[in-house]
Amino acid sequence: MEKGGGSSRFDLGSSSLPCDLSLDIVSLLEASDVCSLGSCSRFWQGLCASDSVWIALYKRRWPSAVSDLGALPSQGCKTFYINKHKKLASAVSDVIKSVLEWSKSGSMEVGYYLKAISDLGSMELGFKDVQLFLFRREHNVLLNLIGLHYCIFSLDIPPVDVMEVLESCQVSEQQVCVSWFMLGRWFYGFRLPDEHRSRIVSLTELAMGKEGEVLGVLNRGAIHEVLRVQITTVATS
Template identity: 45%
Template sequence: MDSSLSSQESIPDDIALKIASSLQVGDLCSLGSCSRFWWELCGSDYIWESLCKKRWPVLALEIESYNNQPHEEWRVFYIRKHNEMAGKAKGIIDFVNHCLAFESIEVGNYLKAVRDLDSILFGFEDVYTFFLKSKHNVLLNLIGLHYCLIWLGLPGGGILLTVHWK
């Protein structure tokens, strides 16, 4: 294969879009840094709108109203929403860590943390991104897992297969 061919000439656009659409956000951003072709393709509203709907299905009404008005790019919306969720997650993490400063957490505070996840409409990817990490106290992992099992109704086996601590 001639290495002088660009990605655009060697891969049909529909196949390239299918490849980019199947990636996780981090991998999509990495692919976008490979060339101008991939940068433009990986920044397409089609891909980022799909990522928003997949990550925040419980925010469907907000996304639909966003869809029906002139708006910023979907990638910008995704980043803004991610940062908003990160701030909300930090609030819950700080609350739990404050409770743990006294070496235990009362049941009421534990349940408050779980209910707070529900009140801010966290989806599984948000919980996975912010709570199900080996760097966290095991109690934060448990709160995230409890929320996924009870409030999101996800099957335990599926969650445990997705989460792999290193």
């Protein structure tokens, strides 16, 4: 507190906390915040560049890829983290371009949809990656849906956690129309006409399991009695 000034100032040039405690606190921040803090002073620059900080960030973002760290990377853990982020960003960008190409008419066949999800799985994307790259309001809702599907079926993220992120990214009320055609049933030796079903659903309804049939159709694709599945964007006001 400044004498007579009535206002408080924080000295960002150093920390009065023990170094190990400061490292623990910094490790709880997001990577972007760590980089910002590191630009405040030489003290914080050194602390925020510590391998222990970036190892913690790496483990939190990519828990299934911890083995990639192995021995400490020769280029330093911060550089290793940033390079992995850039590599994933480039790979996801290719998937996004493909999805936009497949859905130029506003609709996409389920085969392409499932291929996009499979491609994401081969990259071993984490939950944070989906938030950064796919849960973006400016994106086509089909990309939001692909990210949602990946979180539920590939990452097993609890619905409440998915919903929290959808809301924070302002995409929870985005809607799609899912249409599927089913082989007509046999009735006393006669096959009935093929059935057409269609649902308009929001990402919230899918995330919270309120439209389990639709999510099941999307996950299985066009197999057995389901002849065709198509996903169409729905304009929202």
